[in-house]
Amino acid sequence: xxxxxxxIAIAYVVLGxxxxxxxxxxxxVITARLQGRVGPPLLQPFYDLRKLFTRRIRPVNxxxxxxxASHLVFAVLTGVLFFYGSDIxxxxxxxxxxSIFLVLAAYxxxxxxxxxxxxxxxxxxxxxxxxxxxxxxxLFGVAKSFNFYEILSSAMPIYLYLPGIYLGLVFVLQMKxxxxxxxxxxxxxxHQELVMxxxxxxxxxxxxxxxxxxxxxxxxxxxxVLLFFSSSWxxxxxxxxxxxxxIIFLDNVTARVKWQRALSIxxxxxxxxxxxxxxxxxxxSRGTP
Amino acid sequence: MVGSAAQAALAVSLAIAAAPSLxxxxxxxxxELDSWLLGGELAMAAFVVVVAALKRRGLTLLLGIAQAALAxxxxxxxxxxxxxTHFVVDQVSLLLVLIVGIVGGLIIVYAGGYMWTYHEExxxxxxRRRLFSFTMLSFIGAMYxxxxxxxxxxxxLFWEMTTLASFVLIGYAGDEGADKSAFLALNxxxxxxxxxxxxxMFLAARTGRVExxxxxxxxxxxxxxxxxxxxxLIALAALVKSAQLPFTPWLLGAMVxxxxxxxxxxxxxxxxxGVFLLIKLAPALSGTTTGYLVAFxxxxxxxxxxxxxxxxxxxxxxLALSTVSNLGLIVACAGIGTYQLVWVGLFLILFHAVxxxxxxxxxxxxxxxxxxxxxxxxGGLIVSMPRVTLFLxxxxxxxxxxxxxxxxxxxxxxxxxMNLNSIVSPFMIAALAFGSATTVLFWAKWMGTLIRIPDPSxxxxxxxxxxxxxxxxxxxxxxxxxxxxxxxxxxxSKFAFEPYLVATFGxxxxxxxxxxxITVLMVVMTVAVPTLLLVISxxxxxxxxxxxxxxxxxxxxxxxxxxKGAELRVxxxxxxxxxxxxxxxxxxxxxxxxLLLVLIxAGTVLI
Numbered sequence: 085x086x087x088x089x090x091x092i093a094i095a096y097v098v099l100g101x102x103x104x105x106x107x108x109x110x111x112x113v114i115t116a117r118l119q120g121r122v123g124p125p126l127l128q129p130f131y132d133l134r135k136l137f138t139r140r141i142r143p144v145n146x147x148x149x150x151x152x153a154s155h156l157v158f159a160v161l162t163g164v165l166f167f168y169g170s171d172i173x174x175x176x177x178x179x180x181x182x183s184i185f186l187v188l189a190a191y192x193x194x195x196x197x198x199x200x201x202x203x204x205x206x207x208x209x210x211x212x213x214x215x216x217x218x219x220x221x222x223l224f225g226v227a228k229s230f231n232f233y234e235i236l237s238s239a240m241p242i243y244l245y246l247p248g249i250y251l252g253l254v255f256v257l258q259m260k261x262x263x264x265x266x267x268x269x270x271x272x273x274x275h276q277e278l279v280m281x282x283x284x285x286x287x288x289x290x291x292x293x294x295x296x297x298x299x300x301x302x303x304x305x306x307x308x309v310l311l312f313f314s315s316s317w318x319x320x321x322x323x324x325x326x327x328x329x330x331i332i333f334l335d336n337v338t339a340r341v342k343w344q345r346a347l348s349i350x351x352x353x354x355x356x357x358x359x360x361x362x363x364x365x366x367x368x369s370r371g372t373p
Numbered sequence: 374m375v376g377s378a379a380q381a382a383l384a385v386s387l388a389i390a391a392a393p394s395l396x397x398x399x400x401x402x403x404x405e406l407d408s409w410l411l412g413g414e415l416a417m418a419a420f421v422v423v424v425a426a427l428k429r430r431g432l433t434l435l436l437g438i439a440q441a442a443l444a445x446x447x448x449x450x451x452x453x454x455x456x457x458t459h460f461v462v463d464q465v466s467l468l469l470v471l472i473v474g475i476v477g478g479l480i481i482v483y484a485g486g487y488m489w490t491y492h493e494e495x496x497x498x499x500x501r502r503r504l505f506s507f508t509m510l511s512f513i514g515a516m517y518x519x520x521x522x523x524x525x526x527x528x529x530l531f532w533e534m535t536t537l538a539s540f541v542l543i544g545y546a547g548d549e550g551a552d553k554s555a556f557l558a559l560n561x562x563x564x565x566x567x568x569x570x571x572x573x574m575f576l577a578a579r580t581g582r583v584e585x586x587x588x589x590x591x592x593x594x595x596x597x598x599x600x601x602x603x604x605x606l607i608a609l610a611a612l613v614k615s616a617q618l619p620f621t622p623w624l625l626g627a628m629v630x631x632x633x634x635x636x637x638x639x640x641x642x643x644x645x646x647g648v649f650l651l652i653k654l655a656p657a658l659s660g661t662t663t664g665y666l667v668a669f670x671x672x673x674x675x676x677x678x679x680x681x682x683x684x685x686x687x688x689x690x691x692l693a694l695s696t697v698s699n700l701g702l703i704v705a706c707a708g709i710g711t712y713q714l715v716w717v718g719l720f721l722i723l724f725h726a727v728x729x730x731x732x733x734x735x736x737x738x739x740x741x742x743x744x745x746x747x748x749x750x751x752g753g754l755i756v757s758m759p760r761v762t763l764f765l766x767x768x769x770x771x772x773x774x775x776x777x778x779x780x781x782x783x784x785x786x787x788x789x790x791m792n793l794n795s796i797v798s799p800f801m802i803a804a805l806a807f808g809s810a811t812t813v814l815f816w817a818k819w820m821g822t823l824i825r826i827p828d829p830s831x832x833x834x835x836x837x838x839x840x841x842x843x844x845x846x847x848x849x850x851x852x853x854x855x856x857x858x859x860x861x862x863x864x865x866s867k868f869a870f871e872p873y874l875v876a877t878f879g880x881x882x883x884x885x886x887x888x889x890x891i892t893v894l895m896v897v898m899t900v901a902v903p904t905l906l907l908v909i910s911x912x913x914x915x916x917x918x919x920x921x922x923x924x925x926x927x928x929x930x931x932x933x934x935x936x937k938g939a940e941l942r943v944x945x946x947x948x949x950x951x952x953x954x955x956x957x958x959x960x961x962x963x964x965x966x967x968l969l970l971v972l973i974x975a976g977t978v979l980i
Contacts, residue, residue, distance in 0.1 A: 154906060
């Protein structure tokens with residue numbers, strides 16, 4: 085098995101952005117249709133990225149670019165470790181490291197929009213992390229492993245055991261994917277009150293790197309969702325499509341929350357859907373060794 | 374300075390000499406040992422009584438008298454008890470010896486520079502630097518005694534010595550605030566000491582033994598019921614010393630002391646004595662009611678400390694609350710007490726000692742430069758004090774970012790809690806998840822404040838000219854040590870902790886070798902990648918653009934044109950979220966809950 089994992093990890097480095105960009109492209113097309121617009125072509129995200137990289141680099145200070153590049157490096161590394169079959173709990177902590185580089189890049193500018201965006205991003209990280217950790221622990225509880233492939237091949241209908249945790253995870257993925265109602269730190273829409281917040285002072289290739297990192301991240305976030313539906317091909321396809329549609333649907337029908345409420349809402353969901361699912365599951369499964 | 378170097382050399386040579394064959398026991402061949410012990414206890418009680426009388430502190434006076442009375446009464450059971458080994462050197466006590474010697478030594482070197490500036494800035498404080506150095510070194514000496522003692526009467530003697538030393542140091546400034554904090558610390562720790570001595574009395578009266586190893590052996594044998602009460606009483610003393618809820622206020626109050634004292638109390642001495650003893654007691658705590666109660670106190674303290682730290686703007690207070698939080702996690706590990714959690718607890722002690730010492734002394738240096746302990750006044754410190762900022766960033770990273778030590782330990786704690794076949798397991802995991810997410814929030818926003826650059830063209834290092842050589846040397850040494858512990862921790866696990874666990878539990882735990890290698894590689898990457906990129910971009914001469922100011926930029930330093938063309942400047946500050954994480958409210962609730970848990974523990978002793 086170890087041999088294949090290495091190739092998947094390498095394939096991820098090469099093909100990850102392609103997949104991530106396509107996910108983004110479909111998202112834009114579907115969103116446009118939901119809103120009764122024609123929308124951009126499917127490959128628009130790639131055209132955007134190419135354009136960003138043709139621009140000249142003009143950072144705001146000498147710290148900004150190294151921090152953004154580090155963000156990209158560690159976002160890719162998180163995915164590589166993930167698909168290499170490393171401990172997924174460790175990987176989530178590495179993911180935090182990647183996010184922190186981005187937050188620091190925004191803080192370094194000192195500008196009001198970036199700073200508030202960075203503050204809010206930290207708040208969101210605090211909001212979603214407990215749920216992700218609880219989800220991984222629960223996955224371990226079912227599959228007795230922290231290895232992506234071992235959980236994948238356990239072929240159990242995990243969504244049936246952990247429905248609350250699945251819903252909680254989708255809930256916090258809205259934050260991680262910068263979707264409404266939680267696109268408070270940086271939004272795909274320039275009309276957000278912080279003028280892109282976190283990325284307000286990033287332009288050209290710097291913004292390109294952030295976008296690229298985002299594509300890399302979304303690939304293994306969806307791979308994480310896949311773990312809940314790995315019992316059969318049908319359930320995998322249905323589960324992923326439903327999750328993807330659900331995320332886009334929520335993005336379109338919800339209004340942005342106030343930042344003050346993001347944390348309490350997410351923690352409440354984590355306690356009710358996450359811990360509320362984990363504890364009974366743990367009690368029941370303790371009887372069966 | 375010479376004293377500091379000498380004691381550190383002593384610590385290292387002891388470690389090298391003892392390392393080949395552990396554990397080693399030592400006997401003190403002194404017929405009058407009992408009288409010496411009694412004399413020591415009485416002398417310390419007398420000191421407390423005199424100080425309390427001079428400062429008119431009734432409660433302290435009573436506690437001092439109680440301490441003396443207990444020493445005299447206890448003599449009936451503990452005097453003349455046969456002791457097989459007075460001192461034991463094992464891997465854990467050696468770890469503490471090295472931490473105390475090296476980290477404590479570096480803090481004393483730092484104090485050499487810092488105290489000089491301290492007195493320059495506080496002309497009202499009487500210069501008692503000789504007393505200061507003497508007490509710092511005695512503190513370290515007492516810690517050596519404490520961690521090496523196997524005879525619990527000896528341990529208690531050193532235990533009380535650390536209490537008195539911390540009292541003298543916390544009250545160094547001599548003003549009202551310092552006095553108040555010093556007496557609070559003294560009172561609470563005297564209560565802990567009294568609990569400790571009653572515990573020893575019980576132990577001696579019931580079993581005729583007063584040694585730690587005998588206690589641990591009996592805890593696993595049929596006579597476990599006999600030692601349950603002594604274990605609970607001694608654990609209570611350890612909870613006080615490690616500033617767990619409801620006893621936390623003494624450590625938060627101790628902030629008034631000069632920075633080197635805080636660094637010493639928080640990293641290598643005092644609070645570490647408490648968690649050290651609990652880790653040692655882990656086999657006796659594991660699976661018992663007391664053990665679970667201790668673990669609940671620990672995890673509660675972990676959460677409360679982390680939550681309260683979010684809303685605090687005072688740098689030393691944030692550090693103190695983070696210490697409280699991390700100690701809570703160590704206590705929780707010790708209370709559950711499986712071999713995996715003991716491994717985690719040991720690493721938390723190590724990583725925390727080095728990183729926290731670095732953070733405290735760097736904050737001390739920064740506050741001399743900025744003239745304030747307010748975190749907001751450290752905005753843009755990367756420009757005004759670039760070297761100190763580097764130390765702070767390394768220290769902060771070590772506290773909360775993967776792959777550095779504290780986070781690796783937290784991750785291991787999570788896996789260990791998962792392997793626990795107990796109902797408490799999901800609760801511990803949930804608490805750990807919420808607590809560590811909150812930790813990210815308060816550390817990262819601090820880091821963000823440090824690296825804010827409003828004006829890239831501003832001159833660098835303007836505030837660094839008053840930083841002394843002593844301070845810089847200690848900070849560089851601790852920074853290197855902090856990174857080195859994160860890189861070489863698999864070796865520490867293999868050669869020190871795993872043998873100890875095998876000897877104590879019959880089973881060893883280390884993280885999976887592959888995972889350890891990944892974390893080490895990641896440490897290297899996390900240090901190397903940004904550094905490399907920084908060097909590359911530092912050499913670039915490309916022009917800079919100004920930050921986005923809604924198209925109204927009017928000059929450097931985030932100036933913009935306001936209405937009628939008036940030039941205004943932007944000021945930003947981080948979130949403190951008082952509404953959610955209000956410190957006072959959370960601490961109050963935590964103290965109430967902690968008190969409840971401690972009362973339950975006390976209740977179980979009586980039954």
